[in-house]
Amino acid sequence: MNSEWSLQQTYFSAQEFRASEGLFTQGNGYLHIRGSLEEHLSDCPQNVEYRRKPTNVTAEKFPNITSRWGTFIAGFMGKHPILNSQIVNLPYVLGLKIFHDGEALDMVHCEIASYSRQLNLRNGVLSRSFVWRTVSGPIITVRFERFISSTHKGIVVQRLKLSSDEDTNIQVQGGIDADVRTNGYDCFSEVFMESAGSNKVYCKVKVDGYSMGILSELISDSGDWEYYQFSKKNGLASIFELKKAIEIVIEKRTELKKIGLEKEDFLADFELEDLYSLTYENLLEEHTKQWDLKWRDSDICIENDPVSQLAIRTSIYHLLRTEVLEKGVSIDAKGYAGEAYYGRYFWDTEIYILPFYIYTHPMSAQKLLDFRINTLDGAKENARKYGYSGARYPWQTDIHGRECCANWQYADHEIHVTADIVYAILHYSKAVKSSYLNEASELIIETGKYWLSRISWSENNSTANLLGVMGPDEYTLVSNNNAYTNRMVKLNLELSAHISKLTGKNNREIKMFEEVAQKLPIPRKGDLILQCDEFETFAEPEFDKYWQDRSKPFASQVSQERLYRTKCLKQADVLMMMYLFPNDFTNQEVKKAWDYYYPYTTHDSSLSLSIHGFIALRLRMHEKAWEIWRKVSMLDLDIKNGSAAEGIHIASCGATWQLAVFGFAGMKTSLETDILTFDPILPKQWKSMSFRINWKGQKVFVRLYHDVCKIKNLSNGNIQVNVSGARGKLNADQEAVFQYRPDVEIEALEEVTR
């Protein structure tokens, strides 16, 4: 298998395993399962009861355990005893335990050789093979393979192949384990289990208003399956004769199906029953075809740098895996690959993840925004609770739009998410569907009303101030006139005014929208944009003194109190604004901001570095940009540091895509231009970079070299293109080659004025 399409492991490491479970998560947008072992590990109980204190979200503490199961259905949430609601870690359905002569197969305790595990990014198939030198003699070759069907939404398909170097017997158990806690809490108010025929088992868990029904089927040519059930586990067990060098094959198919509590659960309703005529190969084939379609519009090819190639494909794989299928859900902060952040939705979706979908799978992009429109009532209720008008989106939302963040500093003060959503709606409407502004009109106006009630006028009414705000940089507790927030709100209000005019709403309010938009200050001191009014009053962070171990976050080495009273930044804030509003600022201002804030920025948030990558490119700091690219794109691949242990940094996947397309390829977004525009700055390490883009409904294929850019129009109509100032028009199917200017150093840009 091509290593540019595959995540591979050639050894089993208990230390690294949990990170690989996160990284190897499979899914189809609906059902997601972490890359755990079919046979599991001993000494890894998944039912440990614990409760995390709702302290700092940044520094959540998880029990140190080698393997952590994770089976999630997008949007299937239950109660958390302290923290309102959280995603539910469902019963583990992948279990296939193997016993030989009383010895249980176990990667830690058995003698294992020729270990190999790989996740095929092209179709999301996870396979593992190894040789098991059993205690009693026979050498057994084991091959696991599994995928979550991309054509049958709740279904996971598994195959196990076994062979031996001598005749022997082997026992296989396959079933469902419902003794699973979510963040240390048992979400299941009831667990019901029963046999469902000769080769099927059934389990139903009750969670708040719903149940999840799980039907598992075991398929084998030989063997007699016998039902077992104890505690909260059930399944089927059978003994198989293994004839020397003759492989036996066992399949397991499982379906998870949400059932309303009122409804009876008829097994006949399960789709699994309809698939009996399809072989494993049939199912795999249709599954792979579906993945081919997903990749067709979204792959990025990089020549001459297999590391970057694999990294960008890994990011895209997870973005494709989490692509939302159904109404009423979004993409959670850990990409449905872990329990961290409780499966809730953040601004990450709109700002970091959305652009990938806008320019590759626009219909999926809309689903993410529809989620916000659907939860507008929750946002209105949230505004009301805080004593404001209009609609204010929660910092951490559940599927109902309720605030779920237990840390008031974020929930109360990190209000930019509301404006971020409007920014994203504007982006989508410009890129894909201008009529979407009408669909979102109530949201746009209601959020505008919220801002009107949230501002404080200065004494002479010369400025409208947002006081007591936390910006993206969560290491500044509350401040006045956070530049990022104010700029976002300005956009929000301008759009509120625009939409109000179209819908003929009251003039007084329109005037207010416009006036406040105009009077929101962006604090500055000469050319330096200030993160907030009081930024300069904060103390120096003294990193040399307090941040001794740079391999660990700054926040893990100092008290929160120090974070809050010093100039240290968790993540880009002013630079973030400059990335999202590039035309508002001169290069000189950007340079000034970089020079001032970069030394203060800890990048303790995974959302930080990527943004610095863009700014470095804008400032033509190629080496810095490349260094950042390496770190950002490799984040979850860093198995040794356990980066993906609690899930995928899905926002970082989106940022990796943006850094490739908006950064290196220099593509301008629809917010900046109506004409497909590239201003490429290809890394010298790459020979070429190619990808497809959906530009306002038209698809183009782009291949970039260091001096030329080839663009092919894949659509039926004409399309205008601008590459570093050279404009052209491509007819349907036409390909054109553009020369582009060499890099310009930042020094040469100093004459640019505002």
Added chain:
Amino acid sequence: MNSEWSLQQTYFSAQEFRASEGLFTQGNGYLHIRGSLEEHLSDCPQNVEYRRKPTNVTAEKFPNITSRWGTFIAGFMGKHPILNSQIVNLPYVLGLKIFHDGEALDMVHCEIASYSRQLNLRNGVLSRSFVWRTVSGPIITVRFERFISSTHKGIVVQRLKLSSDEDTNIQVQGGIDADVRTNGYDCFSEVFMESAGSNKVYCKVKVDGYSMGILSELISDSGDWEYYQFSKKNGLASIFELKKAIEIVIEKRTELKKIGLEKEDFLADFELEDLYSLTYENLLEEHTKQWDLKWRDSDICIENDPVSQLAIRTSIYHLLRTEVLEKGVSIDAKGYAGEAYYGRYFWDTEIYILPFYIYTHPMSAQKLLDFRINTLDGAKENARKYGYSGARYPWQTDIHGRECCANWQYADHEIHVTADIVYAILHYSKAVKSSYLNEASELIIETGKYWLSRISWSENNSTANLLGVMGPDEYTLVSNNNAYTNRMVKLNLELSAHISKLTGKNNREIKMFEEVAQKLPIPRKGDLILQCDEFETFAEPEFDKYWQDRSKPFASQVSQERLYRTKCLKQADVLMMMYLFPNDFTNQEVKKAWDYYYPYTTHDSSLSLSIHGFIALRLRMHEKAWEIWRKVSMLDLDIKNGSAAEGIHIASCGATWQLAVFGFAGMKTSLETDILTFDPILPKQWKSMSFRINWKGQKVFVRLYHDVCKIKNLSNGNIQVNVSGARGKLNADQEAVFQYRPDVEIEALEEVTR
């Protein structure tokens, strides 16, 4: 009974009962028990399991229940599952249930007449009598009486008298109920119960490293006591013949005794066993004598205003009740009369409560400060945890000096407590024992070191700033250079320098103490002292719009976020500083501060109004001062508003005393003067006010009228006195009369310059 010495109730009200339980708390400095009913109420389970979220301390939510038991031993703390440690609500030992013909005595469900309950403040005896018209006919007169012995530390003594208008039988049960939760949590890891002889029962509960042994004895002339035990309750029951008009008497005596887990609990070790020869009357007599001694040095007599008289005596009663007996404990925020604030210790002790003891019971005052010296190691550990040198006292301390506050905004940022302690030490050393500075020298130097590591220098080193601080006003989240904190820290550092010089510590550090003390800014704008650097940037609180119901706290009507971004104050902050450092500020500055801050102050904290009372007196705003006195002194007496439901506002008791003595009597503290000085401003509603004061070891008796002040020297030596500028010297036993000047209106003070 004189109503100026007694809290009386003439009816039973379920609505008001919980507040009266708090207000009627009895205690002897060691053991404290809320004023609950001996027979209890039905439908009031005390074992409800719940867990409060560690959200805003200000707005704690308690289950709405008619009666809440509370049995506390000072400093006997156990674990809370989320919040580190808390005081333990011990088993209820007062139980005396009465049954007639199957009918249980119950204040809510039975027909009760001639109800009367009173707490005798002079000796802390709580008595209740009423007539019970039983369902089956007999009219039974019931008289309960009880006190917590002031001469036998763990012992509570009860008496029950019963009589009937016709011959009948009655059953009485008396025992121990260990099915009690503390803040909804079961602190007892083990409950052991047994019979302990014919008329005694024993119970032992295990809490962390200790056990509490409880021995109860029932004494009666007739009746046979039978042991019962079920669940976590045990006791003795007996049936008594009630002959018409012949009263029977039942006594119950209980001892609570702390037992190390290693130790066996020998019942013979219980003091209770030694009291068998003493009658109820004997015990009451020695108890009352002890209380007489307590009152002798601390009573305040007010002529012509029984309301104020009862109010000040109620405050003094609770201060005397909570007077610390043993090493290693202090006085918790609710005066051991409820579970709120988890029985932890705050700055309330040093700033609000301590002065009462300094000037009436100086040895008890020292115990409170000794507690801080004893927990210096905890404070050092706390500084270290935050990354600082020296010692930093916790915002909410347990008996080990550990931070127990689960709300980081207070724990991390409300740092003034450390300097408050040093202020109190200085106060005590000047008033009572100058050598105490030596005893506290390590504390004084270590706290100074903490401040050196906590400050941030301005760029040119012209100011040493304390950034990210919460002052006494908890509605300002964090701010720079909180005036109150900076002023306190200045005192702390000056004393650190002074002590360092005496002990010959290193010169560089002394220089730093002095330099930082000098360079801590008190922010100001002309004559207006600013609460903090940024105070003027906050928004207007718009009380008219958002604080519609002034009978409830502002905080209960708006979100915390609004509190944090507006100018609203929870309590006095700049005015608090002006009260504690009166000579630092001119009347003009004080007036300016009052005019500016008073309209912004919500007094949501019970610590606020009293301070405004002093300032109003300083500014000769007599009516305002009187209005404040009424509110402050009546706070816990306000049964209708349930003020004392969760315990006594013991800091407010201390403030009431201060407002009387430092306010109306105008006594200057030892921090201000070495000569006993009064500058009286007696309310026109009073004819006279008299009290004893311990001035530097000498006792004087003071009686104030509107124009003259009589002072009698009760000590053996001479004492100098100054009354409104008139100086005199009193020999031993000498009494003198001073005329003092009429009030001067604030307008007349305008010429005073700084």
